Amino acid sequence: MIGQSRRLAAVQTPVIPIVSRWIAETPGTISLGQGIVSYGPPPEAIDAGRRFGSSIDDHRYGPVEGLPALVEALEAKLARENRIRVRPASRLVVSAGGNLAFMNALLAVADPGDDVILPVPYYFNHEMAVVIAGCRAVPVPTDRNCQLDLDAIRRAISTRTRAIVTVSPNNPTGVVYPEAALRAVNGLCREHGVFHIHDEAYEYFTYETTPHFSPGSIDGAEAHTISLYSLSKAYGMASWRIGYMVIPEGLWDAVNKIQDTLLICAPSVSQEVARVAVHVGAAYARSHLAQLDVMRRLIFEALADPSVPCEVPEARGAFYHFIRVHTPMDSLALTERLIREHRVAVIPGSAFGATDGCHLRVSYGALDPRTVVDGVDRLVAGLKHCARP
Numbered sequence: 375m376i377g378q379s380r381r382l383a384a385v386q387t388p389v390i391p392i393v394s395r396w397i398a399e400t401p402g403t404i405s406l407g408q409g410i411v412s413y414g415p416p417p418e419a420i421d422a423g424r425r426f427g428s429s430i431d432d433h434r435y436g437p438v439e440g441l442p443a444l445v446e447a448l449e450a451k452l453a454r455e456n457r458i459r460v461r462p463a464s465r466l467v468v469s470a471g472g473n474l475a476f477m478n479a480l481l482a483v484a485d486p487g488d489d490v491i492l493p494v495p496y497y498f499n500h501e502m503a504v505v506i507a508g509c510r511a512v513p514v515p516t517d518r519n520c521q522l523d524l525d526a527i528r529r530a531i532s533t534r535t536r537a538i539v540t541v542s543p544n545n546p547t548g549v550v551y552p553e554a555a556l557r558a559v560n561g562l563c564r565e566h567g568v569f570h571i572h573d574e575a576y577e578y579f580t581y582e583t584t585p586h587f588s589p590g591s592i593d594g595a596e597a598h599t600i601s602l603y604s605l606s607k608a609y610g611m612a613s614w615r616i617g618y619m620v621i622p623e624g625l626w627d628a629v630n631k632i633q634d635t636l637l638i639c640a641p642s643v644s645q646e647v648a649r650v651a652v653h654v655g656a657a658y659a660r661s662h663l664a665q666l667d668v669m670r671r672l673i674f675e676a677l678a679d680p681s682v683p684c685e686v687p688e689a690r691g692a693f694y695h696f697i698r699v700h701t702p703m704d705s706l707a708l709t710e711r712l713i714r715e716h717r718v719a720v721i722p723g724s725a726f727g728a729t730d731g732c733h734l735r736v737s738y739g740a741l742d743p744r745t746v747v748d749g750v751d752r753l754v755a756g757l758k759h760c761a762r763p
């Protein structure tokens with residue numbers, strides 16, 4: 375029989391469509407599931423999209439690494455906000471979202487059979503990309519608070535290791551790694567000659583004066599650090615598919631070959647919208663933080679109540695809580711029951727590699743506080759009902 379490749383057979387089935395189907399079959403469900411924001415791009419950026427197309431060049435292929443005006447704007451942003459000096463030791467490459475930037479990075483640094491270390495819980499598309507690339511995902515546990523366990527990471531490094539991946543602020547946990555932990559991981563990578571791939575898709579989403587730190591800014595990190603960014607969350611631009619990466623100059627030839635083959639270049643209209651969004655700046659994303667923080671606290675307080683059978687690690691970033699439910703149930707089965715019986719959707723922890731116990735990701739990025747209150751009431755009732763051993 376003609377079938378799919380063995381490599382793809384080993385890739386987990388995307389969980390969002392499964393949860394979406396259960397939601398569609400259960401009218402009135404409140405979704406604390408998808409990792410999206412409630413707002414779209416800044417109006418100035420949408421206007422730039424409307425104006426796009428008057429020049430014939432707007433309809434032609436652009437440079438693989440991105441349109442010069444966007445590259446320049448992003449390099450200035452990185453210098454100003456992240457303290458990353460791109461040139462001459464590094465390169466900036468605009469891609470069609472952070473996910474494709476991750477794939478570019480992976481294919482550029484790892485061969486089939488190589489190991490890539492992923493702290494658990496991981497962002498599921500990172501693990502899926504590792505398997506699609508024919509590499510071995512090496513899951514490494516985090517601690518009870520979902521913070522990095524540096525000894526466990528150190529022990530997981532072998533001669534086959536090509537990269538360690540970190541995400542901060544983190545999806546799915548909402549945890550922000552302290553600067554010291556990211557410096558330590560970056561130092562381990564340098565010591566062992568492996569790449570540090572660091573995803574900063576949620577860089578603007580930190581609460582309570584929690585600082586964001588970019589390991590790409592560490593002195594001497596240029597040669598082994600790949601930093602990934604996305605406009606999907608920051609500027610409400612998920613459908614426009616724009617992200618970017620900072621890579622060591624020495625990887626440019628490899629990334630050029632990969633992106634030229636997979637994408638050629640990110641869509642020019644999206645790059646133009648992105649350029650204006652970046653010009654509007656970080657204040658746009660941050661203007662939504664106060665409301666997100668209200669929901670973050672509200673969910674934490676409701677779920678941390680001793681009467682609810684779960685633990686909620688402190689989450690000071692992104693727009694997620696990652697809870698450990700006290701139940702012998704499997705997280706996918708619990709998710710289905712929460713939707714079908716209590717009309718509230720979450721994402722099962724198993725999709726993020728958290729199979730030691732029953733975990734759920736609770737997301738609040740796209741909702742208004744009223745809906746979150748209703749959703750959390752349902753979640754609390756559902757957990758008390760379903761999770762009873």
Ligand SMILES: Cc1ncc(COP(=O)(O)O)c(C=O)c1O
Nearest residue numbers: 409471472473545575604606617
């Ligand atoms: C950590 C992380 N990286 C990357 C992405 C995807 O970003 P993009 O839409 O730019 O591909 C997401 C989306 O949820 C994410 O959570």
